[in-house]
């Protein structure tokens with residue numbers, strides 16, 4: 001495993017956040033999107049990171065902010081053109097992540113053929129947990145990720161339902177964008193995405209391995 005440096009606080013490194021969209025069939029269908037035959041990729045800015053204790057700030061231009069709970073993969077060893085067979089050697093660990101999405105803005109962007117930046121990459125759009133060392137999750141393709149809003153379960157899905165596996169994604173991405181130590185890959189959300197309102201409290205987890213809590217506030 002990989003790193004000479006300490007990636008425990010990987011979110012402070014200012015590295016890339018590469019997001020995979022539509023990686024779960026049921027989620028692609030709930031938003032009436034085609035099930036992809038190749039990964040859908042987009043980026044968030046490092047300023048999207050927010051940690052437990054600080055609020056998620058709703059952008060002023062949305063009336064439909066959605067939660068998406070996702071398994072994050074933290075890169076420990078960079079590379080390009082990484083083979084699927086050695087892809088897991090590049091993984092430092094995992095993190096529980098939320099891909100907060102201004103769904104109304106994303107819908108408008110889709111209609112106009114514009115990029116999703118305003119919908120996906122705003123400050124605080126990427127709440128993250130602590131780093132989960134790689135060995136803590138024996139099989140990352142067989143854990144449950146879940147999310148509750150005000151104590152009501154909204155999302156619960158197994159990573160076994162991912163369309164594209166983690167080694168496939170690392171290999172695919174690294175042929176397009178060089179991966180670096182400290183980069184984070186968000187692997188897509190299962191079904192059940194829905195809106196949150198100001199003062200709502202979200203609790204999300206990976207099985208009983210880790211959980212985190214965030215509150216929604218308006219950006220002043």
Ligand SMILES: O=C([O-])CC(=O)C(=O)O
Pocket residue numbers: 019020021022023024027031068099101106187188189
């Ligand atoms: O906005 C979307 O539906 C795409 C996405 O991020 C996901 O599937 O996780």
Ligand SMILES: [Mg+2]
Pocket residue numbers: 019020021068070099186188189
């Ligand atoms: Mg997502």
